Amino acid sequence: MGDALIAPAAIDQYRQLSELVTPCALIDLSLVEKNIARMNASAARAGAPLRPHVKTVKSVELANMMTAGHSGGITVSTLAEARYFGAAGFTDILYAVGIASAKLPEVADLRGQGVDLKIILDSAEAARDVCDWATSQQVSLSVLAEINADDHRGGFDPDDAALLEAARILNRCDFTHFAGVMTHAGGSYDCRSDTELEAMALQERDAVLVSAERLTQAGVACEMISVGSTPTALHAPSLPPVTEIRAGVYPFMDLYQAGLGLCEPEDIALCVLATVIGHKPRLNRLLVDAGALALSKDRGTGAQEIDRGYGLVCGLTGNVQHRLIVETVNQEHGLITSSDQSPLDFAAWPIGSQLRILPNHACMTAAAYDAYLVLGGQGDAVEARWPRCGGWTVA
Amino acid sequence: MGDALIAPAAIDQYRQLSELVTPCALIDLSLVEKNIARMNASAARAGAPLRPHVKTVKSVELANMMTAGHSGGITVSTLAEARYFGAAGFTDILYAVGIASAKLPEVADLRGQGVDLKIILDSAEAARDVCDWATSQQVSLSVLAEINADDHRGGFDPDDAALLEAARILNRCDFTHFAGVMTHAGGSYDCRSDTELEAMALQERDAVLVSAERLTQAGVACEMISVGSTPTALHAPSLPPVTEIRAGVYPFMDLYQAGLGLCEPEDIALCVLATVIGHKPRLNRLLVDAGALALSKDRGTGAQEIDRGYGLVCGLTGNVQHRLIVETVNQEHGLITSSDQSPLDFAAWPIGSQLRILPNHACMTAAAYDAYLVLGGQGDAVEARWPRCGGWTVA
Numbered sequence: 001m002g003d004a005l006i007a008p009a010a011i012d013q014y015r016q017l018s019e020l021v022t023p024c025a026l027i028d029l030s031l032v033e034k035n036i037a038r039m040n041a042s043a044a045r046a047g048a049p050l051r052p053h054v055k056t057v058k059s060v061e062l063a064n065m066m067t068a069g070h071s072g073g074i075t076v077s078t079l080a081e082a083r084y085f086g087a088a089g090f091t092d093i094l095y096a097v098g099i100a101s102a103k104l105p106e107v108a109d110l111r112g113q114g115v116d117l118k119i120i121l122d123s124a125e126a127a128r129d130v131c132d133w134a135t136s137q138q139v140s141l142s143v144l145a146e147i148n149a150d151d152h153r154g155g156f157d158p159d160d161a162a163l164l165e166a167a168r169i170l171n172r173c174d175f176t177h178f179a180g181v182m183t184h185a186g187g188s189y190d191c192r193s194d195t196e197l198e199a200m201a202l203q204e205r206d207a208v209l210v211s212a213e214r215l216t217q218a219g220v221a222c223e224m225i226s227v228g229s230t231p232t233a234l235h236a237p238s239l240p241p242v243t244e245i246r247a248g249v250y251p252f253m254d255l256y257q258a259g260l261g262l263c264e265p266e267d268i269a270l271c272v273l274a275t276v277i278g279h280k281p282r283l284n285r286l287l288v289d290a291g292a293l294a295l296s297k298d299r300g301t302g303a304q305e306i307d308r309g310y311g312l313v314c315g316l317t318g319n320v321q322h323r324l325i326v327e328t329v330n331q332e333h334g335l336i337t338s339s340d341q342s343p344l345d346f347a348a349w350p351i352g353s354q355l356r357i358l359p360n361h362a363c364m365t366a367a368a369y370d371a372y373l374v375l376g377g378q379g380d381a382v383e384a385r386w387p388r389c390g391g392w393t394v395a
Numbered sequence: 396m397g398d399a400l401i402a403p404a405a406i407d408q409y410r411q412l413s414e415l416v417t418p419c420a421l422i423d424l425s426l427v428e429k430n431i432a433r434m435n436a437s438a439a440r441a442g443a444p445l446r447p448h449v450k451t452v453k454s455v456e457l458a459n460m461m462t463a464g465h466s467g468g469i470t471v472s473t474l475a476e477a478r479y480f481g482a483a484g485f486t487d488i489l490y491a492v493g494i495a496s497a498k499l500p501e502v503a504d505l506r507g508q509g510v511d512l513k514i515i516l517d518s519a520e521a522a523r524d525v526c527d528w529a530t531s532q533q534v535s536l537s538v539l540a541e542i543n544a545d546d547h548r549g550g551f552d553p554d555d556a557a558l559l560e561a562a563r564i565l566n567r568c569d570f571t572h573f574a575g576v577m578t579h580a581g582g583s584y585d586c587r588s589d590t591e592l593e594a595m596a597l598q599e600r601d602a603v604l605v606s607a608e609r610l611t612q613a614g615v616a617c618e619m620i621s622v623g624s625t626p627t628a629l630h631a632p633s634l635p636p637v638t639e640i641r642a643g644v645y646p647f648m649d650l651y652q653a654g655l656g657l658c659e660p661e662d663i664a665l666c667v668l669a670t671v672i673g674h675k676p677r678l679n680r681l682l683v684d685a686g687a688l689a690l691s692k693d694r695g696t697g698a699q700e701i702d703r704g705y706g707l708v709c710g711l712t713g714n715v716q717h718r719l720i721v722e723t724v725n726q727e728h729g730l731i732t733s734s735d736q737s738p739l740d741f742a743a744w745p746i747g748s749q750l751r752i753l754p755n756h757a758c759m760t761a762a763a764y765d766a767y768l769v770l771g772g773q774g775d776a777v778e779a780r781w782p783r784c785g786g787w788t789v790a
Binding site for chain 2: 018019020021022023024055077078079097098099100101102103106121122123125126129151153154186275276277278279280283287289292293294296297298299330331332333335350351352363364367368369370371390391392393
C-alpha cells in the first residue's frame with residue numbers, strides 16, 4: 001500500500017456541479033492532501049508511525065492516500081470494512097471494537113485469506129471465550145487488550161488485575177497470540193483548549209505505557225502499543241515506546257474539529273452539495289434538499305462555543321458563509337437561517353441554485369453516501385467517483 | 396399492488412438470533428401487521444384512503460403490506476425510492492419533496508417508463524422553471540402545490556397570491572398539469588396531548604381545504620387534496636373532500652411516537668440487535684456494538700417527558716427493560732446504563748449476550764441498514780431478509 005498512487009483512481013466522468021443530482025458528498029482533494037500531510041508531520045514529530053483509522057473515509061482510494069509512504073497498516077471499525085480493505089490488498093488490519101464471539105468465524109475467514117486481522121477485548125471473560133473458540137476451531141487469532149484512558153468508553157483500567165489475567169489466558173492458549181495494548185482517548189473530544197488537549201494526549205500515552213510496563217514485568221510482552229484520536233495525535237508528546245498512532249477523521253476534518261481549534265472551516269475537505277428548493281422570507285429561512293439523512297443528526301457543535309446547527313453553509317465554490325447554518329432538519333429537508341438573525345439575502349440564493357454544507361461530524365455525514373464525488377481542477381467539476389464501504393453485512 | 400401477498404416474499408434463510416452478526420435491523424411482522432391494521436382503520440374512520448409514505452420502510456415487501464387492499468398509490472422522499480418502487484410495479488407515486496430542476500430529467504425518465512410520478516413545489520419561480528423545462532423537453536409533468544400548515548417546513552401559505560400564480564402558470568403550460576394541493580403537519584411532532592394532536596389534524600386539513608377552495612374559485616381544479624403525518628392521521632377528523640392521507644412511520648412506530656402517546660414501546664416493530672461487548676461496573680455501564688451509525692444520533696425523545704437517550708433496551712425476546720437506555724454513542728459503541736441510576740444486573744447481560752434496542756426515530760435508524768431481518772414464528776428466528784433502498788443515487 002505504501003507506494004499507492006495519490007492521483008484519482010478512475011476518471012469515469014467529468015461533470016459540472018450544476019449537473020449533479022443533490023444531495024451528494026463532495027471531497028476537495030487538495031484539502032485532503034493538506035490535512036494528511038499535516039497529520040503525517042505531527043506523527044513524525046511524535047516519533048510513532050500512523051496506523052490510519054479508515055472508519056471515517058471507508059474508501060480504498062483515500063486509504064491509499066492515508067498510507068502512502070507508510071507500512072500500510074490500517075484500523076477498521078467494522079468487519080465489513082475489514083473485508084472491503086482486505087480485498088483491496090490491505091493485509092495488516094486492527095479491528096478496534098471489542099470482539100463478540102459471533103464475529104470470530106468472519107475474523108478467522110479473513111485471516112485464512114491472508115489478512116493479519118487483529119482483534120481487541122477488555123475482559124477476562126472475553127479472553128476465555130476467544131481462546132475457547134480458537135481452540136475448538138483450531139484457528140489462530142491475534143488479540144490486543146483495550147485499555148481505558150479516560151472512562152470514555154471501554155478498556156481495562158491500567159491497574160486492573162483482569163488485564164494480567166486476560167493477557168495470560170491469551171498467552172497460554174495455543175491458538176491465540178497476545179499482541180499488546182491499545183487505547184483511544186475519546187475524552188479528547190471534550191477538551192476545550194490546547195493545554196487540555198496536550199494533557200489528554202499525555203494521559204492517553206501514559207495509560208498504555210503503564211499497562212505495557214505492568215504486563216512486561218509480569219512476563220507478557222507487548223509488541224504493539226497503540227494510541228490515538230485525531231485531537232490527541234495533533235497534540236502528541238514524544239510517544240516512543242508507543243509503536244503506533246491511530247487517527248481517522250483527519251483527512252476530512254469537520255466543524256467539531258474546528259470547534260476544538262484543530263482547523264478552520266476552510267480546511268474541511270468533505271461537504272454535502274444541496275439545492276435550494278424554497279424561500280420563506282417571513283421566517284428568514286431557505287429550504288434545501290439535504291436533511292437529516294444527508295447531513296446526519298449529529299449535534300456535536302451544540303456543546304461548543306460556536307453552535308453550527310446541523311452544518312455550516314458555503315457558496316457553490318466553497319466560500320464559507322460564517323453566519324449561515326442549517327437550523328433544523330427533517331428527513332429530506334434542511335432549513336437554513338442566519339445564526340445572528342440578520343436577514344437572509346434571498347436574491348443571492350435563488351431557487352434551484354446549489355450550495356455546500358460543511359458537516360458537524362464527518363464520520364456520521366459520510367456514512368449516508370455510497371460514494372464520494374471528487375472535485376478536481378478549479379474545484380468546480382467532478383473528476384472521479386470513489387465508492388465507499390457501508391453497513392455491517394458480512395459474507 | 397392492492398392484492399399483494401402479506402406473507403414474507405422470500406424465505407432464503409432460517410437463522411437463530413444467536414447466529415446473527417450484530418448490529419442488524421430486526422422487524423417483528425406481527426407488530427407490523429397490527430400497526431398497519433390500526434392505521435387502515437383510522438383512515439377508514441376519517442373517510443380518506445391512504446397513500447402510504449414509504450420513506451421509513453423503503454422496502455417493497457413492506458410497501459406491499461401497507462398498500463394491500465388499497466389503490467396502490469405511494470409517497471416517496473427521494474428519486475432513488477421512486478425508481479426502486481417503480482421497478483417493483485408501483486406506478487402511482489408522489490415525490491413529496493420540493494422539486495429542483497436538475498432532478499427533472501430523472502422524473503421525466505421515470506414517467507416515460509410508465510410511472511405516474513407527481514412532483515411538488517411551493518413558489519411561482521419553481522412553477523415557471525418546471526413549465527420552461529417541460530416545454531423545452533416536450534415532456535409532460537404532473538405537479539402539486541405544497542401548502543404550509545404550520546410554519547414547520549415549506550409550502551405556500553393558503554392565502555398567498557403566489558399559490559394562484561403558480562397554479563395558473565402550470566395550468567396554462569401545455570406540458571404541465573396542475574394536480575392539486577398537499578401539506579404535511581410536521582408540527583404534529585411538537586404536540587403534547589391528544590387534544591393538541593386533534594387540533595393539529597384539523598389545522599392540517601383546513602390548510603389544504605382553504606387552499607383548494609381558493610383555487611377552485613379562481614377556476615383551477617384540485618383533483619388531489621392530500622394531507623398527512625402519522626400523528627395527525629391517527630387523530631384525523633372527518634376528512635372529505637380531502638382525497639388522501641400520507642403517513643409513513645406507522646408500520647414500525649418508534650420511541651418518539653410512544654412519547655407522543657401514539658403507542659407503547661411494546662408496539663414498536665423495528666429494533667436493532669446488538670451484542671454486549673463489555674462490562675463497566677464502576678461506571679454502571681454495559682458496552683454494546685451498536686453505536687451512532689447503528690442507532691442514529693436522533694435525540695428526539697430528549698425533548699419529551701421520558702428521555703430515552705439513544706434508545707430503549709429490550710431483552711433478546713423483546714421484553715422491554717423500561718429503565719435501561721443507551722446513554723451515549725460513539726461511532727460503533729453504545730453505552731447502556733439505567734435511567735434511574737439503579738445498579739445494573741451485569742449477570743443478566745453476560746459478555747457475548749444479545750439484546751434489542753428500540754429506536755428513537757425509526758426513519759433514521761432504519762436508514763443505516765441495507766436490509767431488514769424478518770422475525771417469524773416465536774420471534775426468535777429469522778425467516779426472511781428484505782432489502783431496502785437507500786441513498787439518492789439515480790441512474
